[in-house]
Amino acid sequence: MLISFDWLKQLIHIDKDAEEVGALLTGAGLEVEGIETFDMVQGGLEGIVLGEVLTCEPHPDADRLRITTVDIGNGTPSQIVCGAPNVAAGQRVVVATINSTLYPTGGEAFKIKKSKIRGAVSEGMICAEDEIGIGQSHAGIMVLDTDLPNGTPAAEFFGLGSDKVFEIGLTPNRADAASHYGVARDLQALTDAKAVLPSVKDFKVSSTSRPVAVEVENAEACPRYAGVTVSGITVGPSPEWMQKRLRAIGLSPINNVVDVTNYVLHELGQPLHAFDADKIKGDKIVVKTVDEGTTFKTLDGVERKLQATDLMICDTEGPMAIGGVFGGEESGVSDETTSIFIESAYFSPDWVRRTGMTHSLKTDASFRFERGTDPNMVLHALKRAALLMQEVAGGEVSSEIVDVYPTPIENKIITxxxxxxxxxxxxxxxxxxxxxxxxxxxxxxxxxxxxxxxxxxxxxxxxxxxxxxxxxxxxxIYGFNNIEMSEDLATTYLAKFPKPYAENVTEAISNYIADNDFHEIITNSITNSNYYQPAGEAEVAGLVRVVNYNSEDLDVLRKSMVFSGLEVLRRNINRRQRDLKLFELGKVYEQLEDGSTRESRKLALYMAGNVTAESWQQQSNKSSFHDLAGVVQNVLRKLNAGDFEVQPLQPNSYMRQGIAYLKNGIVIAELGPLDAGVSRFMEVKEQVWYAELNWDYLLKKYKDNLVAEELPKFPEVRRDLSLVLDKNVTFDQIRHIAFRTERKLLQDVNVFDVYEGDKIAPGKKAYAISFTLLDKQQTLTDKVIDSTMNRLMQQFEKQLGALIRK
Structure with missing residues (x-):
């Protein structure tokens, strides 16, 4: 993208040079890849000045030559031999001084040197307009009417000075900066200067003699469409100042009407299009799609077959332009045009991008529309164009502005x-x-x-x-260069604050799991709907479908983490990597009954094969439920989940048995063996242990409430009990009863042996459990310990029907 510095300074008054501005813009993300000097005429009229002919005498040896003395403002008149028939004393002229280079219109450049012409010394050249490249005339030298002092650069007199042009590597996300005003807005934030929109206060409707009606049939593709008619114009060349600015940014002037639309586009970032109003059939614009295969000839003379998804700007008889992309040949402005309809609209980026790709069309307008323009700039740009059109082409506004905007695009509210x-x-x-x-x-x-x-x-x-x-x-805007580097140059770039954030917690937990020999995997959240078919219609009904999928194997968003993990397990096991411990933090998606979509984050862990490698020192051990449960419980402790309830798992499509951890009635984790049928369906023959944690809930409830305290001065005491219980009694029940019975002294409860066999009654099991007691204020006495243990045994007998083995 090219930005003219002179043009930019019309929108924001800054006292910095081009290099300083370029550095500011680069620091703010608008990378200036180069700053070039643009001359309105080749060479920039360098070395060419205004002078005054003091004397003019015939050349003694040539009838058509004159010997003149010319004041060029350096204190010493220069003698110049001139062959122009109209040269005379007293004239103000344009003089090319010695060592300057001329770039004549349609000719080769040449350098001015001190020379002798027919024996007379000549110290420069008095110029005609074609000789300095600003016109075609060679009838005689230019005679000026000016009060500017001798020696004034000719570029200043003609207003043809050089400009600095920024070449900005605009990234796709910065659609807001795709104009001179957009760049000025960034400079406003970077400096104390104020960016000012060109005024449109003089806009007025002179008559309503040429109304053009507008109907938008496809508001999704065109949320806003506005236009106005200007009549009585004369199509011709643009004024020099407009041509200069367009050429500076690489555009070739065409005529005053087209140049105005291009000018406003690059000034404000709002694409416009001008239709010949006399060619709009029925005096009506209809914004709609047309039948597939309809032929349409664009301004470049190419006949194109339209798609059903191409948004077209039509009149009552047929298409006139491809909306947001390219105009049509038949409705374009010509030298005979006297009335125009100016279009200013907001088109959907998705529609414009699709059409541009379909027809391989890339224009300045589509470049901006497909990235996203400003719907609130539509009317301001329209009025600006109408005013400029009247200035450069004459005429008057001959209709009210029509503005079709059924559903205004709201601002985004962000906290x-x-x-x-x-x-x-x-x-x-x-x-x-x-x-x-x-x-x-x-x-x-x-x-x-x-x-x-x-x-x-x-x-x-x-x-x-x-x-x-x-x-x-x-x-x-604040500046990346203003961010101080850490003294130790650590990679932990996030500033340290007392309150924990999701990134820090996630990193800490991931590191802990990885330290336990788990490998992190990252899988695709788009998966195959066929995986869910065996689970039944209810499971399939909740899938979130991908609208335009490219592969039948990737047509839905995953509803569970199970299958993406099994794909990784299958691939590794098939390559003889059978001992696997994997984990992933990812999102799952579900279609709700009301049509809305719910997404949530899960932490999934997978274990298969051996948990320890085979060696001469120890036998290899198969991974088990308790191996995975230990990791899950430690993760919950590190997340400060506090007291949680353990219940048998409610069977689901993936696990028939296992346990669930609940907090305040909400399932925070589930773990158990994956159903063998699910594993076989995914061609995994190994037993797979699986755990899934409700990561969103755990992060939301996480509190960094670690408290440091002194080591106890008094010793702990351990007491063991052997309890014979019904098989359906869980250790978690025992633990909760113990802590409810003794809240002050009891520090820990642990099971260190479980027995089931012929030594006890059928349907029973024996737990060997240790209890750790501690009083932080004094040494525990046997009386206090015995009293505490008796109360515990009474509650176990009462609530669980336990038999205490003594």
Whole structure:
């Protein structure tokens, strides 16, 4: 993208040179890849000045030559031999001085040297307009009417000075900066200057003699369409100032009407199109799609077959333009045009992008529409174009503005945590600085508390949709170079704050699981719907379908983490990697009965094969339920899940047995063996142990409440009990009864042996359980210990029917 510095300075008054501005823009994410000098005429009229002919005498040896003396402002008149028939004393002329280079119209460049012409010394050249490249005339030298002093550069007199042009490597997300005003808006935030939109206060409707009606049949593809008619225009060349600015950014002037639409496009970022109003059949615009295969000839003379998804701008008889992409040949402006209808619209980026790709058409308009333009700029750009059209082509506004905008596009409301912003940035910026940056970028502050600021983000900020995007906007203006480096150059770039955040917690838990020999996997959240078919219609009904899938094997979003993990297990086992411990943090998706979609994050763990490798020191052991349960329980402890309830797993499509951990009635984790049928369906023959944690809930409830305290001064005491219980009694029940019975002294309960066999009654099992007691204030006495253990035994007998083996 090319940006003219002179043009930019018309929108924002800054006292910095081009190099300084380029550095500012690059630092803010608009990378300036180069700064080139643009001359309106080749060479920029360098070395060519205004002069005054003091004397003019015939050349003694040539009838057609004159010997003149010319004041060029350097204190010493120059003698110049001139062959122009109209040269005379007293004239103000254009003089090419010695060592300057001329670039004549249609000729080869040549350098001016001090020379002798027919024996007379000549110290320069008095020029005609074609000789300096600003016109075609060679009838005689230019005679000027000016009060400018002698020696004034000719470029200043003609207004043809050089310009600096920025070449900006615009990234796809920065649609808001795809114009001179968009760049000026960034500079407004980077400096103390104020960016000013071109005024449209002089816009007025002179008559309503040429109304054009507008009907939008496809509001999805065209949410907003506006237009106005200008009549009595004369098509011709644009004025020099407009041509200069267009040429500076690489555009060739065409005529005043087309040039105005291009000018406003690059000034404000709003694409426009001008139709010959006399060619609009029925004086009506209809925005719609047409039948597949309809032929349409575009402005480049190419006949194209339209798709059913191409949005067309039509009149009552047929298509006139491809919406947001390219105009049609038959409705275009010609030299005979006297009335035009100016279109200014907001087209859906998806529709424009699809059409552009289908027809291999890339235009300045489609470049902006497919990235996202500003729906709120539509009317301002339309009025700006109408005013410019009257200025350069004459005429008057001959209709009211028609504006079809049935469902206005609302601003995005985003709440920013000030502390969160400082964390992501890496240092303290301050709430006032944050508000100033975002306000300068066009974002409105709509609410504020001590910890949060609420912003209303306008639609032109297409890439700002969430809190992190707002922080990015702050950071790029605040300056990456202003972020201090850590003294130890650690890779932990997030600033340290007392309150934990999801990233830190996730990293800590992932590191813990990896330290236990689990390998992290990252799998595709798009999967195969056939995996869910054996589970029945209810399971299939909840799948979220992918609309435009490219492969039948990838047609739904996963509803469970099970199958993506089994795919990894299958691939590794088939390659003789059978001892596997894997984990993944990912999202699952579900279609609800009301048609909405729910997504949630899960932590999944998988174990298969041996848990220990075979060696001469020990036998290999198969992975078991308890191996996985130990890891899950430690993860819950590290997340400070506190007391949680353990219950038998409710059988589901993937696990028929196992256990579930509940907190406040909500399942926070499930684990057990994967159903053998599910594993075989995925061609995994090994026993697979699986655990799934409700990661969203655990993160939401996580509190970093670690408290340091002194080591106890008094010794712990351990007592053991052997309990004979019914088989259906779980250790978790024993543990909860113990802690409810003794809250002060009891520190830990642990089972160290379980027996089932012919030594006890059928349907029974024996638990060997240890109890750790501690009083932090004094040494425990036998009396207190015995009293505590008696109360525990009484509760076990009463609530569980336990037989205490003594």
């Amino acid at each position: 920013l945590s000030i502390e969160r912003a400082h964390t992501l940035i890496g240092q303290h910026v301050g709430a006032e600085r944050i508000k100033k940056i975002l306000t300068d970028l066009g974002v409105e502050v709509t609410g504020e508390t001590g910890e949060y600021i609420q912003f209303s983000v306008p639609p032109f900020k297409v890439d700002v949709t969430r809190e992190a995007d707002v922080v990015e906007e702050i950071l790029r």
